[in-house]
Amino acid sequence: GAVNNALSNTSDDYAVNVDTMLKAIVTALLESDVNIALVSRLRNNIKSKLMAQKPASGSTNAQTKKLIQKTVFDELCNLVDCDVKEPFNPKKKQCNVIMFVGLQGSGKTTSCTKLAVYYQKRGFKVGLVCADTFRAGAFDQLKQNAIKARIPFYGSYTETDPVQVADEGIKKFKKEKFEIIIVDTSGRHRQEEALFQEMIEISHVVKPNQTIMVLDASIGQAAEQQSKAFKDSSDFGAIILTKMDGHAKGGGAISAVAATHTPIIFIGTGEHVHDFEKFSPKSFVSKLLGIGDIESLMEQ
Amino acid sequence: TMGFIQRNLIGNKTITESDLRSVLDKLKKKLITKNVAPEAADFLTEQVSNDLLGSKTANWTSVEVTARASLTKALTQILTPGVSVDLLHEIQKKTGKKDNEGKAQPYVFSIVGVNGVGKSTNLSKLAFWLLQNNFKVLIVACDTFRSGAVEQLRVHVENLAQLMDESHIRGSKNKRGKTGNDFVELFESGYGGSDLVTKIAKQAIKYAHDQEFDIVLMDTAGRRHNDPTLMSPLKSFAEQAQPDKIIMVGEALVGTDSVQQAKNFNDAFGKVRNLDFFIISKCDTVGEMLGTMVNMVYATGIPILFVGVGQTYTDLRTLSVKWAVNTLMA
Ligand SMILES: Nc1nc2c(ncn2[C@@H]2O[C@H](COP(=O)(O)OP(=O)(O)OP(=O)(O)O)[C@@H](O)[C@H]2O)c(=O)[nH]1
Ligand SMILES: Nc1nc2c(ncn2[C@@H]2O[C@H](COP(=O)(O)OP(=O)(O)OP(=O)(O)O)[C@@H](O)[C@H]2O)c(=O)[nH]1
Ligand SMILES: [Mg+2]
Ligand SMILES: [Mg+2]
Numbered sequence: 001g002a003v004n005n006a007l008s009n010t011s012d013d014y015a016v017n018v019d020t021m022l023k024a025i026v027t028a029l030l031e032s033d034v035n036i037a038l039v040s041r042l043r044n045n046i047k048s049k050l051m052a053q054k055p056a057s058g059s060t061n062a063q064t065k066k067l068i069q070k071t072v073f074d075e076l077c078n079l080v081d082c083d084v085k086e087p088f089n090p091k092k093k094q095c096n097v098i099m100f101v102g103l104q105g106s107g108k109t110t111s112c113t114k115l116a117v118y119y120q121k122r123g124f125k126v127g128l129v130c131a132d133t134f135r136a137g138a139f140d141q142l143k144q145n146a147i148k149a150r151i152p153f154y155g156s157y158t159e160t161d162p163v164q165v166a167d168e169g170i171k172k173f174k175k176e177k178f179e180i181i182i183v184d185t186s187g188r189h190r191q192e193e194a195l196f197q198e199m200i201e202i203s204h205v206v207k208p209n210q211t212i213m214v215l216d217a218s219i220g221q222a223a224e225q226q227s228k229a230f231k232d233s234s235d236f237g238a239i240i241l242t243k244m245d246g247h248a249k250g251g252g253a254i255s256a257v258a259a260t261h262t263p264i265i266f267i268g269t270g271e272h273v274h275d276f277e278k279f280s281p282k283s284f285v286s287k288l289l290g291i292g293d294i295e296s297l298m299e300q
Numbered sequence: 301t302m303g304f305i306q307r308n309l310i311g312n313k314t315i316t317e318s319d320l321r322s323v324l325d326k327l328k329k330k331l332i333t334k335n336v337a338p339e340a341a342d343f344l345t346e347q348v349s350n351d352l353l354g355s356k357t358a359n360w361t362s363v364e365v366t367a368r369a370s371l372t373k374a375l376t377q378i379l380t381p382g383v384s385v386d387l388l389h390e391i392q393k394k395t396g397k398k399d400n401e402g403k404a405q406p407y408v409f410s411i412v413g414v415n416g417v418g419k420s421t422n423l424s425k426l427a428f429w430l431l432q433n434n435f436k437v438l439i440v441a442c443d444t445f446r447s448g449a450v451e452q453l454r455v456h457v458e459n460l461a462q463l464m465d466e467s468h469i470r471g472s473k474n475k476r477g478k479t480g481n482d483f484v485e486l487f488e489s490g491y492g493g494s495d496l497v498t499k500i501a502k503q504a505i506k507y508a509h510d511q512e513f514d515i516v517l518m519d520t521a522g523r524r525h526n527d528p529t530l531m532s533p534l535k536s537f538a539e540q541a542q543p544d545k546i547i548m549v550g551e552a553l554v555g556t557d558s559v560q561q562a563k564n565f566n567d568a569f570g571k572v573r574n575l576d577f578f579i580i581s582k583c584d585t586v587g588e589m590l591g592t593m594v595n596m597v598y599a600t601g602i603p604i605l606f607v608g609v610g611q612t613y614t615d616l617r618t619l620s621v622k623w624a625v626n627t628l629m630a
Contacts, residue, residue, distance in 0.1 A: 033555035105416030136455035141448025189585040220555020247526040248557040
């Protein structure tokens with residue numbers, strides 16, 4: 001990985017080591033799609049931290065390398081591991097509404113069912129609402145997923161207003177005392193204002209306890225602007241990062257988290273309903289930097 | 301002493317490596333902000349360097365202006381297709397050749413790409429374009445994996461049938477008992493494994509020949525380009541279906557992974573077969589960040605047939621290289 005390679009040179013000079021290291025880090029981050037402006041901010045932060053904590057004289061080269069490595073690692077972990085004052089925790093015997101938003105094709109519909117199964121396994125009574133009346137076949141997709149996973153669902157083939165469908169679905173499941181209602185919506189992007197307006201209207205009738213933005217791990221430099229715009233309009237409280245089984249390392253997600261100060265809660269690791277994991281900042285950052293042995297870092 | 305003007309603007313200056321270093325660095329950063337992968341940005345600035353080292357700046361022209369002009373040239377070169385293709389003409393040539401039954405072989409497209417990039421949607425836009433050019437189109441549901449994939453195409457066929465003939469009643473069957481009408485029809489056989497995919501593809505092509513469709517458009521399931529078990533069926537699929545054109549849909553939102561996506565899909569069909577075209581989708585969602593198209597063409601040399609600029613049937617455009625280059629240089 002970038003970190004190890006950069007450190008395989010054996011210069012004794014701390015400052016030189018730091019610079020070599022940072023250069024490699026910058027390259028690795030840019031190659032994994034972290035926003036370029038954010039990369040240079042990170043670089044400066046890490047550099048000043050490193051210069052402030054010069055290793056004790058007489059420490060070995062290997063120790064110095066470890067120090068640099070750990071500082072970089074921690075800085076990135078801190079960035080993606082953002083604290084939320086009151087993280088969303090659904091309560092039993094109560095109605096918790098979760099609304100999904102995101103760009104076209106990011107994996108919303110797939111992740112809705114994954115999350116529904118996650119909560120169902122934990123004993124919640126979960127229902128799915130398809131408030132995507134735009135995308136061709138959207139209701140069939142959600143319906144087939146829901147049937148396979150044995151999750152009750154609501155949607156309409158004839159109603160074209162997603163606000164209406166969302167309203168009806170929520171009412172139906174509330175009446176039947178469902179504890180978690182997950183609302184899928186259609187894909188949208190910040191350039192089309194009418195689509196964002198629609199999202200706001202859906203959210204007014206749905207009144208979500210939690211809004212989740214779904215982000216594709218392969219997203220590039222557009223991640224920052226798009227997620228910022230979603231944050232401003234939908235005030236989502238969490239991110240699900242999909243397609244982490246792919247080749248992309250998900251640097252776009254770092255830009256999204258930095259721009260919105262919103263945590264990633266789950267990652268999608270495949271097309272099947274069980275390909276879903278809790279987000280772990282440490283394994284995410286180590287994959288990003290290409291470090292195999294995080295344990296050795298953690299020892300310190 | 302040499303002032304700023306002398307150093308930068310006077311022109312007629314032999315360009316050295318040190319003159320270029322900071323200028324190229326700046327241009328590289330600019331390209332990266334436009335979503336050009338660092339690897340592709342390096343390649344492009346290398347081109348500029350080769351172009352300019354040892355040459356002289358024109359009168360009253362700075363090194364930076366000269367380098368920008370050179371980069372503009374390099375971008376234009378990379379995005380301009382090597383051979384011009386008149387696809388409609390090519391289709392007419394094939395569908396004009398009748399066999400002894402008086403029927404022609406259909407012109408076959410298959411659409412491939414990673415998950416969720418816009419394959420099915422842009423296939424439908426392609427269908428609309430071909431219908432506008434008076435071809436009869438058979439849409440084939442070869443994504444037998446993703447939930448709702450067949451129904452998604454069915455909705456598109458209903459929409460397209462209605463656009464071609466206002467009196468088309470949604471949900472009605474045509475004279476052959478299928479979804480669609482005389483212009484456009486859906487060929488489907490439900491869900492199943494990759495054996496089913498190949499079977500559907502072959503049956504569809506025969507059916508299109510018998511029923512005198514000009515065009516066969518085959519949708520395929522999205523797949524991860526780094527998974528051999530998902531990628532290897534593509535090769536046998538292409539060998540069996542023998543598509544005239546294989547089009548990969550690449551998504552403008554995708555970052556550096558687009559380089560590898562393009563390479564892996566281009567390599568998936570074996571040594572004797574390549575991708576024929578890209579469609580770059582979702583260009584309306586990235587503003588000025590048009591780098592993906594550069595990345596994919598840089599990785600493979602495969603030309604861009606169309607760009608997708610929205611979610612409706614008319615949101616398919618031929619790429620204006622000039623527009624793309626200006627946007628990237630802005
Ligand atoms: N490999 C992989 N594929 C995924 C993952 N999550 C979703 N997909 C695939 O990505 C594609 C798009 O997923 P959808 O759930 O339809 O995305 P969406 O955001 O609902 O799309 P729209 O409703 O059209 O905006 C599908 O082919 C899914 O199977 C994942 O974690 N890994
Ligand atoms: N804004 C915009 N959205 C697009 C464009 N092309 C496709 N989409 C949207 O992207 C989403 C995914 O499109 P699909 O056609 O289902 O993608 P796919 O590649 O067939 O997906 P899978 O079959 O699941 O792999 C849908 O919501 C489309 O409306 C485009 O050019 N612009
Ligand atoms: Mg969806
Ligand atoms: Mg599809």
